[in-house]
Amino acid sequence: MKVGFPLILINFKAYKEASGRRGLELAKVAEKVSKDTGVTIAVAPQLTDLAFIASQVEIPVFSQHVDAVEPGSHTGHVTLEAVRDAGAVGTMLNHSERRVRADQVDVVVKKARELRLLTVVCSNTPEVTAAMAALGPDMVAIEPPELIGTGIPVSRAKPEVVTSSVDLVKKINPRVKVLCGAGITTGEDVAAALRLGTVGVLLASGVVKAKDWEKAIRGLIEPIIKRA
Amino acid sequence: MKVGFPLILINFKAYKEASGRRGLELAKVAEKVSKDTGVTIAVAPQLTDLAFIASQVEIPVFSQHVDAVEPGSHTGHVTLEAVRDAGAVGTMLNHSERRVRADQVDVVVKKARELRLLTVVCSNTPEVTAAMAALGPDMVAIEPPELIGTGIPVSRAKPEVVTSSVDLVKKINPRVKVLCGAGITTGEDVAAALRLGTVGVLLASGVVKAKDWEKAIRGLIEPIIKRA
Amino acid sequence: MKVGFPLILINFKAYKEASGRRGLELAKVAEKVSKDTGVTIAVAPQLTDLAFIASQVEIPVFSQHVDAVEPGSHTGHVTLEAVRDAGAVGTMLNHSERRVRADQVDVVVKKARELRLLTVVCSNTPEVTAAMAALGPDMVAIEPPELIGTGIPVSRAKPEVVTSSVDLVKKINPRVKVLCGAGITTGEDVAAALRLGTVGVLLASGVVKAKDWEKAIRGLIEPIIKRA
Amino acid sequence: MKVGFPLILINFKAYKEASGRRGLELAKVAEKVSKDTGVTIAVAPQLTDLAFIASQVEIPVFSQHVDAVEPGSHTGHVTLEAVRDAGAVGTMLNHSERRVRADQVDVVVKKARELRLLTVVCSNTPEVTAAMAALGPDMVAIEPPELIGTGIPVSRAKPEVVTSSVDLVKKINPRVKVLCGAGITTGEDVAAALRLGTVGVLLASGVVKAKDWEKAIRGLIEPIIKRA
Numbered sequence: 001m002k003v004g005f006p007l008i009l010i011n012f013k014a015y016k017e018a019s020g021r022r023g024l025e026l027a028k029v030a031e032k033v034s035k036d037t038g039v040t041i042a043v044a045p046q047l048t049d050l051a052f053i054a055s056q057v058e059i060p061v062f063s064q065h066v067d068a069v070e071p072g073s074h075t076g077h078v079t080l081e082a083v084r085d086a087g088a089v090g091t092m093l094n095h096s097e098r099r100v101r102a103d104q105v106d107v108v109v110k111k112a113r114e115l116r117l118l119t120v121v122c123s124n125t126p127e128v129t130a131a132m133a134a135l136g137p138d139m140v141a142i143e144p145p146e147l148i149g150t151g152i153p154v155s156r157a158k159p160e161v162v163t164s165s166v167d168l169v170k171k172i173n174p175r176v177k178v179l180c181g182a183g184i185t186t187g188e189d190v191a192a193a194l195r196l197g198t199v200g201v202l203l204a205s206g207v208v209k210a211k212d213w214e215k216a217i218r219g220l221i222e223p224i225i226k227r228a
Numbered sequence: 229m230k231v232g233f234p235l236i237l238i239n240f241k242a243y244k245e246a247s248g249r250r251g252l253e254l255a256k257v258a259e260k261v262s263k264d265t266g267v268t269i270a271v272a273p274q275l276t277d278l279a280f281i282a283s284q285v286e287i288p289v290f291s292q293h294v295d296a297v298e299p300g301s302h303t304g305h306v307t308l309e310a311v312r313d314a315g316a317v318g319t320m321l322n323h324s325e326r327r328v329r330a331d332q333v334d335v336v337v338k339k340a341r342e343l344r345l346l347t348v349v350c351s352n353t354p355e356v357t358a359a360m361a362a363l364g365p366d367m368v369a370i371e372p373p374e375l376i377g378t379g380i381p382v383s384r385a386k387p388e389v390v391t392s393s394v395d396l397v398k399k400i401n402p403r404v405k406v407l408c409g410a411g412i413t414t415g416e417d418v419a420a421a422l423r424l425g426t427v428g429v430l431l432a433s434g435v436v437k438a439k440d441w442e443k444a445i446r447g448l449i450e451p452i453i454k455r456a
Numbered sequence: 457m458k459v460g461f462p463l464i465l466i467n468f469k470a471y472k473e474a475s476g477r478r479g480l481e482l483a484k485v486a487e488k489v490s491k492d493t494g495v496t497i498a499v500a501p502q503l504t505d506l507a508f509i510a511s512q513v514e515i516p517v518f519s520q521h522v523d524a525v526e527p528g529s530h531t532g533h534v535t536l537e538a539v540r541d542a543g544a545v546g547t548m549l550n551h552s553e554r555r556v557r558a559d560q561v562d563v564v565v566k567k568a569r570e571l572r573l574l575t576v577v578c579s580n581t582p583e584v585t586a587a588m589a590a591l592g593p594d595m596v597a598i599e600p601p602e603l604i605g606t607g608i609p610v611s612r613a614k615p616e617v618v619t620s621s622v623d624l625v626k627k628i629n630p631r632v633k634v635l636c637g638a639g640i641t642t643g644e645d646v647a648a649a650l651r652l653g654t655v656g657v658l659l660a661s662g663v664v665k666a667k668d669w670e671k672a673i674r675g676l677i678e679p680i681i682k683r684a
Numbered sequence: 685m686k687v688g689f690p691l692i693l694i695n696f697k698a699y700k701e702a703s704g705r706r707g708l709e710l711a712k713v714a715e716k717v718s719k720d721t722g723v724t725i726a727v728a729p730q731l732t733d734l735a736f737i738a739s740q741v742e743i744p745v746f747s748q749h750v751d752a753v754e755p756g757s758h759t760g761h762v763t764l765e766a767v768r769d770a771g772a773v774g775t776m777l778n779h780s781e782r783r784v785r786a787d788q789v790d791v792v793v794k795k796a797r798e799l800r801l802l803t804v805v806c807s808n809t810p811e812v813t814a815a816m817a818a819l820g821p822d823m824v825a826i827e828p829p830e831l832i833g834t835g836i837p838v839s840r841a842k843p844e845v846v847t848s849s850v851d852l853v854k855k856i857n858p859r860v861k862v863l864c865g866a867g868i869t870t871g872e873d874v875a876a877a878l879r880l881g882t883v884g885v886l887l888a889s890g891v892v893k894a895k896d897w898e899k900a901i902r903g904l905i906e907p908i909i910k911r912a
Contacts, residue, residue, distance in 0.1 A: 014306075016299035020279060020313025047306055048291065048314040051248060051280035063276065065304025071244035073377050073433070076293025076326035078242075078275055085248025086276040094786075098304035102778075102786040102815050103808050110811075124787050127794075131786050131815035134856065149301050172818065172856060205301070322558075330550075330558040330587050331580050338583075352559050355566075355591050359558050362586035362628065400590065400628060470762075472755035476735060476769025503762055504747065504770040507704060508735035519732065521760025527700035529833050529889070532749025532782035534698075534731055541704025542732040554760035605757050661757070 001089050003060045003118060004040040006224050007200030008190070008217070009141075009179065011044045011064060011092065015208045023049045024056060029213045031057045039221045040200075044092055047078060054087030062120065063091040068104035080108065080115055090118025092202075094132065096145040102131065109137045120179065120202070126164035133169040133176045140169060141202040143181035149205050153183040155192035166197035184220075191223035229317050231288045231346060232268040234452050235428030236418070236445070237369075237407065239272045239292060239320065243436045251277045252284060257441045259285045267449045268428075272320055275306060282315030290348065291319035296332035308336065308343055318346025320430075322360065324373040330359065337365045348407065348430070354392035361397040361404045368397060369430040371409035377433050381411040383420035394425035412448075419451035457545050459516045459574060460496040462680050463656030464646070464673070465597075465635065467500045467520060467548065471664045479505045480512060485669045487513045495677045496656075500548055503534060510543030518576065519547035524560035536564065536571055546574025548658075550588065552601040558587065565593045576635065576658070582620035589625040589632045596625060597658040599637035605661050609639040611648035622653035640676075647679035685773050687744045687802060688724040690908050691884030692874070692901070693825075693863065695728045695748060695776070699892045707733045708740060713897045715741045723905045724884075728776055731762060738771030746804065747775035752788035764792065764799055774802025776886075778816070780829040786815065793821045804863065804886070810848035817853040817860045824853060825886040827865035833889050837867040839876035850881035868904075875907035 010030060012018035018026050027043045034041040035058075042060035045053045054061040063086075067077040083091050093108055094100050100108075105121055112119045119137035123129040124145050132140045142165040147154050154162060166178050180193035181202035193201050201220075210216035238258060240246035246254050251273045262269040263286075270288035273281045282289040291314075295305040311319050321336055322328050328336075333349055340347045347365035351357040352373050360368045370393040375382050382390060390408055397404050408421035409430035421429050429448075438444035466486060468474035474482050483499045490497040491514075498516035501509045510517040519542075523533040539547050549564055550556050556564075561577055568575045575593035579585040580601050588596045598621040603610050610618060618636055625632050636649035637658035649657050657676075666672035694714060696702035702710050707729045718725040719742075726744035729737045738745040747770075751761040767775050777792055778784050784792075789805055796803045803821035807813040808829050816824045826849040831838050838846060850862050864877035865886035877885050885904075894900035 011303060014297065014299050014302040014310065016309055019299065019307075019310045020315070022313075044303075046310045047275045047304065048278040048310045048316075050276040052278075052283060052314070055280060069242065071242050071247065074242040074325050075239060075272075075320070075323035075432075076275065079247075081244055082242065082247045082274045082276045085250075086280070087248070088276075092303070095303035096787075097302050099785040099787055101783040102789070103780075103783055103812050105786070106809055106812050106815075125790055127819050128787050128790050130818035130856075131790070134814035134818050134852075135811050168818075172814075204303075324559075327557040327559055329555040330561070331552075331555055331584050333558070334581055334584050334587070353562055356559050356562050358590035358628075359562070359587035362590050362624075363583050396590075400586075467759060470753065470755050470758040470766065472765055475755065475763075475766045476771070478769075500759075502766045503731045503760065504734040504766045504772075506732040506736075508739060508770070511736060519760075525698065527698050527703065530698040530781050531695060531728075531776070531779035531888075532731065535703075537700055538698065538703045538730045538732045541706075542736070543704070544732075548759070551759035553758050660759075 001060055003042065003089060005199040006194060007179065008039065008041045008220055009044065009062065009120065009200065009202045010041065010207050011202060011204040012046055012208055013204050014046060018208045019046055020049060024053050026208065026213055027053045027057045030217060031059045033214060033217045034059050037221060037225055039224050041217065050088055051086035060089040061087065063088050064095065065098050066091040066093060066108055068100065068107040080111055080117055084115055084117055090120065092120045092122065095122045096124055096143060096148060102135065105132060106135050109135050126161060126168055129165040130168040130172050133173045136173055137176060139177045139179050141179040141181045143202065147182035150183050151185050153189035153192065154180060155189060155196055157183065159196055162196040162198060187219050187222040190220050229288055231270065231317060233427045234422060235407065236267065236269045236448055237272060237290065237348065237428065237430045238269065238435050239430060239432040240274055240436055241432050242274060246436045247274055248277060252281050254436065254441055255281045255285045258445060259287045261442060261445045262287050265449060265453055267452050269445065278316055279314035288317040289315065291316050292323065293326050294319040294321060294336055296328070296335040308339055308345055312343055312345055318348065320348045320350065323350045324352055324371060324376060330363065333360060334363050337363050354389060354396055357393040358396035358400050361401045364401055365404060367405045367407055369407040369409045371430065375410035378411050379413050381413070381417035381420065382408060383417055383424055385411065387424055390424040390426060415447050415450040418448050457516055459498065459545060461655045462650060463635065464495065464497045464676055465500065465518065465576065465656065465658045466497065466663050467658060467660040468502055468664055469660050470502060474664045475502055476505060480509050482664065482669055483509045483513045486673060487515045489670060489673045490515050493677060493681055495680050497673065506544060507542035516545040517543065519544050520551065521554050522547040522549060522564055524556070524563040536567055536573055540571055540573055546576065548576045548578065551578045552580055552599060552604060558591070561588060562591050565591050582617060582624055585621040586624040586628050589629045592629055593632060595633045595635050597635040597637045599658065603638035606639050607641050609641070609645040609648065610636060611645060611652055613639065615652055618652040618654060643675050643678040646676050685744055687726065687773060689883045690878060691863065692723065692725045692904055693728060693746065693804065693884065693886045694725065694891050695886060695888040696730055696892055697888050698730060702892045703730055704733060708737050710892065710897055711737045711741045714901060715743045717898060717901045718743050721905060721909055723908050725901065734772055735770035744773040745771065747772050748779065749782050750775040750777060750792055752784065752791040764795055764801055768799055768801055774804065776804045776806065779806045780808055780827060780832060786819065789816065790819050793819050810845060810852055813849040814852040814856050817857045820857055821860060823861045823863055825863040825865045827886065831866035834867050835869050837869070837873035837876065838864060839873060839880055841867065843880055846880040846882060871903050871906040874904050
């Protein structure tokens with residue numbers, strides 16, 4: 001499955017609102033809006049729902065995390081092979097709520113490339129974004145953790161964090177795409193993120209905790225549709 | 229779903245032989261043999277396949293691991309609520325390949341009880357078995373790590389580890405049931421485990437890596453059927 | 457060095473007030489009061505100061521933490537051998553700010569016994585206290601984390617946590633001594649801890665952050681001196 | 685204390701041969717050779733010996749590890765302030781035996797700069813070296829883990845790992861100096877490391893486990909003396 005840009009990536013986190021059957025419903029809403037509008041909307045369901053959801057929707061599905069281990073005698077770990085076998089197109093890694101070590105990012109990025117899985121590596125500062133870009137993932141997602149879940153978009157509170165990140169990535173590894181996360185809730189936030197040089201957004205509560213999922217997602221992508 | 233005893237719990241680990249669709253096939257084989265024979269056979273699929281498999285079989289499904297966090301802003305974590313919403317009956321915890329801290333076991337065991345989910349807490353020595361029993365899970369599974377995956381059953385190599393564990397659990401918390409793990413491959417191993425005072429076995433490679441899954445499982449439960 | 461009871465164990469944590477030379481000064485004050493009064497006062501300096509302080513005072517010195525590894529190729533780890541070679545009498549383990557896994561507590565407790573080092577294993581609930589007691593350390597220290605550093609003693613806020621812990625330990629392993637921690641600041645708190653069946657206290661900010669260290673320590677041990 | 689180059693940095697790891705008093709002896713030998721020859725020889729003693737040794741030698745002393753926490757309520761952690769108060773000039777970080785996350789390296793590097801402490805961040809592949817260099821430490825030490833402790837120098841087994849690392853660092857952050865580690869035992873290995881563009885070596889067993897420490901160190905620095 002090809003992933004287009006701009007990209008809206010919805011992280012279900014461990015929110016009870018998006019667990020099990022309700023997670024599937026949310027993925028179905030995202031799929032519907034994506035098909036209606038042509039905008040790429042991807043989802044990162046809870047780990048336990050990955051194959052369940054990926055087998056029932058036709059939008060890109062990402063794992064929220066993967067462990068830097070080979071298939072084999074590892075209990076309670078998520079391998080890249082399991083992510084692929086579940087039908088996902090790739091994986092997030094190093095989210096502020098699930099940081100991993102740089103050498104583990106290195107292992108996962110190299111192996112995901114072989115398995116033709118996409119990697120979205122999160123970071124918190126321009127320096128860490130630069131470091132992650134040096135490892136060559138498909139995307140980095142810059143998210144100042146202090147803004148996550150606040151509804152205050154990084155593009156407004158700390159635009160310089162995004163622009164510095166974009167600049168450093170260009171210098172270090174221009175093939176790496178930059179997503180913008182933390183505090184994204186509205187179409188305006190998405191527009192600002194794109195203006196700052198990113199190719200999309202990573203968000204969670206802005207959609208998952210919205211009363212009307214479809215309305216929330218349609219609001220987010222409005223500036224993308226207008227732009228097109 | 230009621231879980232009966234003796235219990236055969238098959239851990240799929242991160243084996244490539246039991247990932248995605250092949251994991252579902254293995255679960256289906258376990259379901260078939262269980263229905264044919266009346267012996268309780270449970271499975272612990274890969275985390276990413278949990279809801280996928282639990283929604284398609286009618287045998288008890290366990291998570292391989294759960295994190296001691298509440299639903300909410302946690303990326304890449306597995307909550308007990310997600311395990312329940314996935315349709316599983318409970319969770320393994322503290323496997324030698326995914327140890328957690330005692331205070332985390334305490335949190336998970338107490339909360340699982342509220343959610344009516346079962347807990348199978350692994351341990352490696354009689355003393356750790358006693359410690360885990362003091363936390364009051366439904367089951368402890370004693371598995372000397374040095375025997376895991378060897379095909380040498382603990383019941384033969386270190387029977388005293390099993391009997392000491394059974395004795396300590398009886399003293400500390402007699403409601404906790406004891407499973408026997410590590411090196412279990414044959415019906416003989418299962419019979420030995422039951423003779424030593426346990427109520428079942430936890431195994432992985434003995435089934436998952438067998439050429440003929442059904443034959444391997446039927447071999448395991450033979451002494452249980454004879455006993456009945 | 458013999459460790460007597462009641463025991464006052466002062467944890468220097470990572471407080472800047474007790475780092476380097478100032479840590480040595482605090483240990484010297486504790487030593488002075490101990491020699492003056494005959495009450496056992498032990499200290500747990502910062503890891504980096506362990507040998508520095510232990511080589512210059514004649515009161516019991518504990519490590520704040522130890523890793524469950526053998527001497528050898530381990531960078532940045534603290535072995536029991538290093539604790540012993542530093543001149544300490546033992547180690548704390550599993551503090552709420554540095555929890556370890558039960559199997560690691562098991563390894564450390566067994567090996568410390570061989571090396572004739574004392575172990576003080578922290579816990580947070582009566583159930584975890586029971587679990588830690590099952591592993592057979594010399595002491596457990598029950599500290600509800602929500603009270604640590606508050607100045608509200610567990611003996612007043614949650615006396616039942618202490619008495620349940622004492623009762624469970626008596627049942628599971630009566631040779632294990634129980635210390636009481638969290639919120640201890642005054643002699644009254646120490647007296648209450650002893651009345652609840654513990655043999656001493658573990659405290660940190662109550663002494664380290666006091667303006668007058670000697671006065672704070674003398675205040676703490678007043679009820680012990682009166683009792684003698 | 686100024687740290688000159690080429691630099692020989694001896695990591696005592698958790699070797700029993702270099703613990704406590706014996707660790708001090710080894711540091712004294714390193715000091716003696718350094719004073720005799722003018723070559724900079726630094727030591728990284730065991731954490732528990734840091735202040736003990738740093739207070740008794742006049743060569744640069746490094747911590748083997750530091751935690752990314754502020755001074756305060758942290759038990760069993762090593763702060764940069766504690767490293768400074770112990771009399772060390774800086775710290776190693778992210779050794780293959782004690783990896784940390786990239787965001788933690790970022791925090792430590794930035795704060796160490798404020799405290800005027802040096803940072804030596806270890807890495808395992810050219811990509812991870814590049815990532816660590818992007819975080820701006822004073823030095824990176826490239827050490828393929830599979831060669832650590834083997835006596836087979838990376839400069840001979842995998843010279844391209846060293847030269848790629850040197851090249852990437854030059855591109856990303858030319859102020860960062862590169863050390864070469866893993867398998868270093870002889871003066872020839874040191875000479876090779878310097879020829880490949882590094883400014884010194886990080887080694888452990890090659891000195892610590894040598895029968896004659898002084899002879900081992902003198903052997904290492906021979907090519908540096910000749911070069912001068």
